[in-house]
Amino acid sequence: MKTTVAKILMALVAVLVLAAPQAVQAKELTGDLEIFSWWAGDEGPALQALIDIYKKQNPKVDVINATVTGGSGVNAKAVLKTRMLGGEPPDSFQVHSGQELIGTWVKADRMEDLTPLFNEQGWMDVFPKGLIKLIGTDKGIWSVPVNVHRSNVLWYIPANLKKWGVEVPKTWDEFFAIAPKLKAAGVTPLALAQNWTANHLWESVALASLGADNWDALWAGKLKFDSPEGVKAWELFGKVLEYTNSDATSLSWQQATDMVIDGRAAFNIMGDWAAGYMTTTKKLVPGQGYGWEASPDTEGEFLFLADSFGLPKGSPHRDNALTWLKLLGSKEGSDTFNPLKGSISARTDSDLSKYNDYLQSAAADFGKDRVVGSLAHGVAANETFMGGFASVMEMFLKTRNPMAAGKACAQLAKKSGI
Ligand code: BGC
Numbered sequence: 001m002k003t004t005v006a007k008i009l010m011a012l013v014a015v016l017v018l019a020a021p022q023a024v025q026a027k028e029l030t031g032d033l034e035i036f037s038w039w040a041g042d043e044g045p046a047l048q049a050l051i052d053i054y055k056k057q058n059p060k061v062d063v064i065n066a067t068v069t070g071g072s073g074v075n076a077k078a079v080l081k082t083r084m085l086g087g088e089p090p091d092s093f094q095v096h097s098g099q100e101l102i103g104t105w106v107k108a109d110r111m112e113d114l115t116p117l118f119n120e121q122g123w124m125d126v127f128p129k130g131l132i133k134l135i136g137t138d139k140g141i142w143s144v145p146v147n148v149h150r151s152n153v154l155w156y157i158p159a160n161l162k163k164w165g166v167e168v169p170k171t172w173d174e175f176f177a178i179a180p181k182l183k184a185a186g187v188t189p190l191a192l193a194q195n196w197t198a199n200h201l202w203e204s205v206a207l208a209s210l211g212a213d214n215w216d217a218l219w220a221g222k223l224k225f226d227s228p229e230g231v232k233a234w235e236l237f238g239k240v241l242e243y244t245n246s247d248a249t250s251l252s253w254q255q256a257t258d259m260v261i262d263g264r265a266a267f268n269i270m271g272d273w274a275a276g277y278m279t280t281t282k283k284l285v286p287g288q289g290y291g292w293e294a295s296p297d298t299e300g301e302f303l304f305l306a307d308s309f310g311l312p313k314g315s316p317h318r319d320n321a322l323t324w325l326k327l328l329g330s331k332e333g334s335d336t337f338n339p340l341k342g343s344i345s346a347r348t349d350s351d352l353s354k355y356n357d358y359l360q361s362a363a364a365d366f367g368k369d370r371v372v373g374s375l376a377h378g379v380a381a382n383e384t385f386m387g388g389f390a391s392v393m394e395m396f397l398k399t400r401n402p403m404a405a406g407k408a409c410a411q412l413a414k415k416s417g418i
Contacts, residue, residue, distance in 0.1 A: 030060045033320040035309070036083075036090035038076035040067035042254055042281050043273065046341035053336060054327055061320050066090060071253045072196045072377060084110055089312035091321040096378025097134045097145055097306040103382025103417075105310065106142050112311040113140030117322065123329055126347045130371070134379065135308060143308035144329045147343035150362055151374045152204040152295040152303040155260055155268045155278075158288070166266065172208060172236065172296045175267075179243045182266050189243035191265035193256035198241075198248070198393050199376040204269050205240055206233040208297035212370045219373065219380040221418045225409035234402035241400070249397075261290070269295045271305070271377070275358045276342025286358035294365075302369035305377035306346055385416035 033054070039047045044067070051063050068076035073094070080093055084105075095101045105111050118124055118141050124132065127145060135143045156168060164185060169175035179189040192201060207215050210223075210233055217223035224230060245265065248256070257274050259265035261282060268274065275292070278284045286292075294301070309328055315321045327333040334345040335354050344355065344363045352360055373379030375389070389412065396405045 028060055029058045029320050029323060031317050031320060032062045032064055032091070033058075033317055033324055034064040034066055034090040035092055035324065036066045036068075036076070036080060037094035038068055038070055038073040039094070040069040042277055043071075045280050046276065046337045049336050049340055050327060050333055053333065054324060057327070058320070058323060071194070072200070074194075074196050077383070084312065087314065089314050089316075091315045091317045092309045092311060092324055094307055095143055095310050096374075097131065097143065097308045098373055098379030099382040100378030100386075101135060101143055101308065101310065102137060103384075105312075106137060107382075110313055111142045112313055112315070113142065114144065114311060114325070115141045117144075117325060117329075121326060121329060126331075126349055127329075128346075128348060131306060131346060134306070134373075143310035144325045145306045145308040145346035146328045146334065147307050147338050147341060148346050148366060149271050149273060149305050149307070149343045149377070150302055150365070151200065151271045151305060151377060152207060152298045152301065153270065153272055153274070154293045154295045155257070155270060155274055156266060156291050156293075157260060157263065158291045160260075160263045160266065161291075163263075164266065168291070168293050169267075169296050170293070170299065172205075172240065175243075175296050176239070183243065187263070188245045188259060188265040189267065190240065191256040191259040191268045192241075192244035192248035193251040193253045194249055195390065195393055195397070196376065197253050197256065197270070198397060199389065200271065201240065201244075201269050202233075202237050202393065203303060203375045204295040204298060205237045207301060207303055207372065208295065209233040209236045212301050212372050215372050219375075219418060221413065225413055226403070226406040230409070231402050231406040234396065234405045238396075238400045238402060241397070272342045272358070272362060274342065276340060279342065279356060279358070280340050286356050292358060292361075300369050302365055302371045303374050304366070304371050305374040305379050307343075381418065382416055385412055385418065388412040388415070 051065060055063060068079050070076060083089060131145055135141055135145060164182060166178045169178060182189045210229055214223050214229055253270055254277055257268055257270060257277055260268045278290045279286060284290045309325060311321050311325060331347060331349060334347050335351050338345050339355050344359055344366060352363060375381055392405055392408045
């Protein structure tokens with residue numbers, strides 16, 4: 001009797017041991033994965049590096065890299081909206097952390113809660129608390145941050161400044177002192193591109209004019225846009241615009257950066273994707289081929305934004321998308337993507353030896369500066385405000401009326417719940 005029981009037990013153990021490898025082996029993923037973003041063309045190499053890793057890990061998945069050209073998502077966001085409202089979401093899409101995510105897609109109940117993924121991957125401990133707050137509500141966590149970008153950066157070419165005999169301006173007064181000299185030499189003092197880059201320039205100028213406390217107060221609804229401080233920011237912006245190129249609206253941000261590289265313009269205020277462009281695409285060496293400084297009067301302040309990817313409800317290939325999100329949030333994914341993108345990792349444990357001099361300086365600043373949220377890139381306000389702000393900007397570029405712009409923004413803030 002004993003031996004029979006022992007035999008049965010041994011046979012069972014053998015079956016379990018043989019079956020075990022299959023039980024722990026994850027199911028091989030197949031089918032499509034459609035990723036939607038605006039990282040097209042020159043903006044593509046960092047995303048492609050992530051896709052390459054994903055393909056290696058999941059060779060049977062067909063990755064559809066759906067991109068819509070247009071800096072800061074100007075065109076992509078409109079296409080995404082049509083698809084989401086039409087019930088045809090991609091598997092995963094790029095969205096800025098902050099109000100663009102929470103005040104738009106989460107509010108409309110279009111996203112899946114990723115809290116289980118964050119717990120499973122131990123991400124609650126590796127992403128900064130402040131960032132988790134921006135992608136979360138009391139009901140869940142709604143996207144996976146892939147980077148941290150800085151908006152308030154002034155770019156220049158050291159050799160050109162030397163040739164023209166000008167120094168990097170630390171304040172707007174210093175800029176106004178050298179700008180006429182540059183203009184007289186046939187050089188555009190500050191390169192500007194299509195209208196979203198005017199929003200981008202506006203936020204650096206407004207931060208300089210208002211200071212970080214008042215900047216935060218604007219978005220918390222504690223300081224009015226048509227207050228003397230709010231209007232003064234538009235006044236300074238109008239003055240800065242006097243020194244930009246007249247063909248701005250027809251240029252992409254890369255073309256405005258090219259003006260600086262080619263010596264047609266002295267400076268450009270752009271997010272540090274410009275560092276990615278100058279390093280990865282243009283092969284310039286940070287610190288030698290190109291230089292940077294906090295935009296005038298914003299030293300010690302880090303105007304921040306973070307790209308992230310979410311999982312829309314109804315994602316057609318949900319498992320494939322979850323595996324994509326796992327890769328995005330991983331240390332390997334992050335430290336592969338960011339050095340090419342011109343951004344720093346959103347993780348606190350990234351391997352800085354993989355990052356160039358510019359990015360190491362950005363990481364150091366992010367650690368010690370006062371961090372405030374970008375308007376132009378989704379942190380501070382939702383899409384309702386941003387849509388209206390684009391019209392205010394268009395009006396201002398034509399009329400240059402600070403009071404009218406301040407008043408229009410004040411109305412917009414009311415309408416969009418600020
Ligand atoms: C995004 C960046 C992108 C830039 C230019 C920003 O809104 O956050 O990732 O490089 O737009 O397209």
